Amino acid sequence: xxxxxxxxxxxxxxxxxxxxxxxxxxxxxxxxxxxxxxxxxxxxxxxxxxxxxxxxxxxxxxxxxxxxxxxxxxxxxxxxxxxxxxxxxxxxxxxxxxxxxxxxxxxxxxxxxxxxxxxxxxxxxxxxxxxxxxxxxxxxxxxxxxxxxxxxxxxxxxxxxxxxxxxxxxxxxxxxxxxxxxxxxxxxxxxxxxxxxxxxxxxxxxxxxxxxxxxxxxxxxxxxxxxxxxxxxxxxxxxxxxxxxxxxxxxxxxxxxxxxxxxxxxxxxxxxxxxxxxxxxxxxxxxxxxxxxxxxxxxxxxxxxxxxxxxxxxxxxxxxxxxxxxxxxxxxxxxxxxxxxxxxxxxxxxxxxxxxxxxxxxxxxxxxxxxxxxxxxxxxxxxxxxxxxxxxxxxxxxxxxxxxxxxxxxx
Numbered sequence: 032x033x034x035x036x037x038x039x040x041x042x043x044x045x046x047x048x049x050x051x052x053x054x055x056x057x058x059x060x061x062x063x064x065x066x067x068x069x070x071x072x073x074x075x076x077x078x079x080x081x082x083x084x085x086x087x088x089x090x091x092x093x094x095x096x097x098x099x100x101x102x103x104x105x106x107x108x109x110x111x112x113x114x115x116x117x118x119x120x121x122x123x124x125x126x127x128x129x130x131x132x133x134x135x136x137x138x139x140x141x142x143x144x145x146x147x148x149x150x151x152x153x154x155x156x157x158x159x160x161x162x163x164x165x166x167x168x169x170x171x172x173x174x175x176x177x178x179x180x181x182x183x184x185x186x187x188x189x190x191x192x193x194x195x196x197x198x199x200x201x202x203x204x205x206x207x208x209x210x211x212x213x214x215x216x217x218x219x220x221x222x223x224x225x226x227x228x229x230x231x232x233x234x235x236x237x238x239x240x241x242x243x244x245x246x247x248x249x250x251x252x253x254x255x256x257x258x259x260x261x262x263x264x265x266x267x268x269x270x271x272x273x274x275x276x277x278x279x280x281x282x283x284x285x286x287x288x289x290x291x292x293x294x295x296x297x298x299x300x301x302x303x304x305x306x307x308x309x310x311x312x313x314x315x316x317x318x319x320x321x322x323x324x325x326x327x328x329x330x331x332x333x334x335x336x337x338x339x340x341x342x343x344x345x346x347x348x349x350x351x352x353x354x355x356x357x358x359x360x361x362x363x364x365x366x367x368x369x370x371x372x373x374x375x376x377x378x379x380x381x382x383x384x385x386x387x388x389x390x391x392x393x394x395x396x397x398x399x400x401x402x403x404x405x406x407x408x409x410x411x412x413x414x415x416x417x418x419x420x421x422x423x424x425x426x427x428x429x430x431x432x433x434x435x436x437x438x439x440x441x442x
Contacts, residue, residue, distance in 0.1 A: 038260060040187045042247035043268025045330055046085055046240045048186040051193060051272050052327030053138025054131070055234040056320060059276050062227050063283030068207070068214035071280060073228045075215050077235035078273035080423040082266055084236065084394065087401050087412070087420065088245040089261045093254070094410050098246035100341020102400050103393075116396075117342050123389035124239045124338040125357065128331040132365025133373065135331055139166045139324025140369065145301075145317025160370050167366035170328045174358050177350035179250040186329065189322040193275050196319040200304060201278035206285040215277075229433035235273060236423075236430055238390045239334035241397065246337040249347065255410060328365065332358035390434070394420075394427045 062070050088099055095102065100120065107113040140162045150161035173182055220228050244265075252261050286304050304312035336357040339345075345353055367373070398420045401412045412420065 039264055039267045041183055041251050041264050041268075042089070042244055042261075043085065043265040044183060044187050044190055044271075045247055045268075045333075046081075046244050046265075047268045047272030047275075048190050048326035049240050049243060049330035049334065050081075050235050050237045051190070051275050051323050052131075052135055052331075053141075053320065053324050054134060054327075055276060056138070056279060056323050058227075058230050058234050059279035060283045062231055063280040063285075064287040066220075066224055066227060067284040068210045068281065070220060070224060070228055070231060071211065071214035071277060072216065072218040073220075073231040074235065074273060074277050074280065076218075076426070077232040077276075078269055080232070080426060081235050081240075081273070082269045083416075083419050083423050084241060084397070085244050085269060086262055086265050087397055087416075088241045089248045089252075089265055090258060090410060091397075091400065091407070092245040092248040093252045093258060093261060094407050096249055096253070098249070098337060098341035098347075099242045099393075099397070100246075100338050101344065102245075102341075102406075103396060104342055104344060106396075106400060106403075106406075119389050119392065120242075120338055120342050124242060125335045125361070128239060128335040128361050129364045132328065132331050132361050133368025135324050135327040136163050136166050136170075136365050136369040137324070137372075139321050139328055142317045142319070142321025142324055145313050145320070157371055160372065163366055163369035166325065166328060166369075167362060169325065170332070170362055171359075173329055174333060174362070175355065177355075179247065179349065182329065182333070186326055189326050190271065190275075193319055193322045193326075194271060196315045196322070197275050197278040197282065200308070200315055201281040201285075203308065204282055204285045204304070206281050211281060226433055226436065229429050231276075232426060233430040233433055235276065236390070236427060238393060239331070239338060241393060242338040242341060243330065243334040246341065246347070258410070328362070331365075332361035335361045388431065388435075391424065391428045391431045394424045398424060 059074075091102060092098060097105075103116050103120065104113065107116050140160060143162055143166070147162075150165070152159050152161060173185055176182070248261060252258075282304070301312040301316035304316070308315065336354050339357045340347065340354055345351065348354060398412070398417065400406065401420070402417065404411055
């Protein structure tokens with residue numbers, strides 16, 4: 032018997048799983064603590080922007096049965112531009128995901144340690160977190176299976192867990208509904224909040240998800256007649272992920288008294304929730320942080336492998352040696368960084384620079400591709416879709432500026 036809910040969960044659930052990571056939890060928590068409900072509109076905009084961009088990559092994947100990486104490689108005729116484009120994507124996506132993978136795994140470890148004692152040993156003078164290796168093994172098992180269906184099913188369960196946790200806490204804490212509505216639909220921000228606005232948008236509009244979605248839709252959708260199904264599933268997945276982000280902001284805004292501006296994670300936020308949730312505060316935050324860490328620890332290496340496969344022209348096979356080699360490098364690097372508590376500052380800075388340059392460029396190139404009649408025929412962008420895409424691209428330029436600013440401190 033077919034599950035009627037199955038059509039609402041699939042490739043876009045992976046996209047939601049990818050952007051709801053420990054970094055998103057931290058950014059949304061800090062936004063709520065520092066600005067209350069005022070910046071919720073930024074998340075609402077980011078949901079709309081992500082739906083627009085991911086619909087385009089989904090349509091590209093279904094109509095051409097090729098990934099975004101393949102499209103970049105094939106459409107760039109000039110050899111110099113082709114090599115530059117390939118290096119840009121590999122730098123931003125692969126090296127970037129290596130840099131951030133340690134944080135994904137460490138986030139899952141923090142959630143784990145809300146329930147279990149951390150597994151730490153000292154070896155050759157180094158403190159090593161064995162729990163990081165355990166998280167890595169879970170991600171390895173899932174990715175090595177080479178089963179798209181299994182990956183989607185597990186990610187769906189974890190995204191569902193995050194939804195239950197963060198929506199429940201946002202409801203139980205009894206926030207100010209009028210302030211929430213105002214925050215969602217009245218776009219205001221002080222000059223000091225500009226970078227926070229861009230950070231909130233940047234946690235949802237993620238470059239590697241463009242590659243992840245264009246490739247994974249091919250695992251489920253094989254015909255242009257399924258475009259409407261993809262669009263429904265895309266909207267459900269992105270809205271679900273965006274709702275989780277909004278609930279984190281709401282919870283931290285309602286729970287904070289305005290003095291804890293140094294909150295670094297949802298684990299810290301649990302202390303603020305204890306007067307309302309009691310011992311359940313740590314349980315809820317532990318589950319939420321563990322799920323956020325695991326989902327990103329799986330999807331980041333997967334996206335890196337898909338991007339590399341496309342840009343280098345490999346065949347679409349999750350079990351191929353080359354495909355597995357890419358995600359293994361990303362995953363193993365993350366496990367090592369997390370296990371020894373190493374913060375790869377230089378790698379992260381490089382990734383931020385690469386992403387800051389790459390996000391606007393690939394968004395513009397996506398718009399260019401989506402208007403090619405020879406490639407997409409009657410399924411190319413409409414005027415309305417182009418207008419929405421241009422607005423989103425202007426915002427990706429701001430998101431890119433934020434990544435560069437975090438390194439060069441323009442503001």
